[in-house]
Amino acid sequence: MSSRLIGVGVGPGDPELVTVKGVNALRAADVVVVPVMDTGERGRAEATVLHYVPAEKVVRVVFALNERTDRERREAAWDAAGERVAGMLRERGSVAFATIGDPNVYSTFTYLAQTVGELVPGVVVETVPGITAMQDLAARSGAVLTEGTEPLTLVPVTAGSAVLKEALAGPGTVVAYKFGRQAGEVAEVLRETGRLEDAVWGSALGLPEESVRSAAQMDGTPLPYLSTLIAPPRRAGGRGGKL
Secondary structure: OOOEEEEEEOEOOOHHHOOHHHHHHHHHOOEEEEEEEOOOOOOHHHHHHOOOOOHHHEEEEEEEOOOOOOHHHHHHHHHHHHHHHHHHHHHHOEEEEEEOEOOOOOOOHHHHHHHHHHHOOOOEEEEEOOOOHHHHHHHHHOOOOOOOOOOEEEEEHHHOHHHHHHHHOOOOEEEEEOOHHHHHHHHHHHHHOOOOOOOEEEEOOOOOOOEEEEHHHOOOOOOOOOOEEEEOOOOOOOOOOOO
């Protein structure tokens, strides 16, 4: 039988937001891998997984470094993680890799699958979709992501605030990921584009330290790295006005 690598989206942090299919995939796999930082603390994916599978089935693999400037070190960590998972696939048969959010949206699973595919010929790679932070934030804040013909733009602010400003100048809702360290710049861009008052941000969704607030409250103080922002467009014309 072919080895199987399954990327399982386990949502943004609230264990109740893992899908039934996701739970079944985690339980059916021979081993469940959770990515951890090189600093060693328990991440959101691991904490969520432990609600559904026994700890002895979970393997922690260092996949990220606590810095973002040394590309060579970062890729070396990816290679080491890929080698380790490839070894598990050869020995065990099926490996589930748990990732926060969705495995096809800004996920480390993308890099892992590419590496493992080169190391284990014939491996079958599958993904189980997960609920994203923008969906969870929309539910918790009451923000409507899209109506009618409105587009939806997702921007990682790690690409720079200029990318966010360009997106905000267009129509439709803009969602920003990973903007916490540039919260001051983001607030200024929202103000310049007239989007500040209707925007909302959230972090640690579904966790005890959860914060969901109006973007107008941002005072330039850095926020948690994984903060999410929703900036809806100005909507007029009543119900169905965007159809």
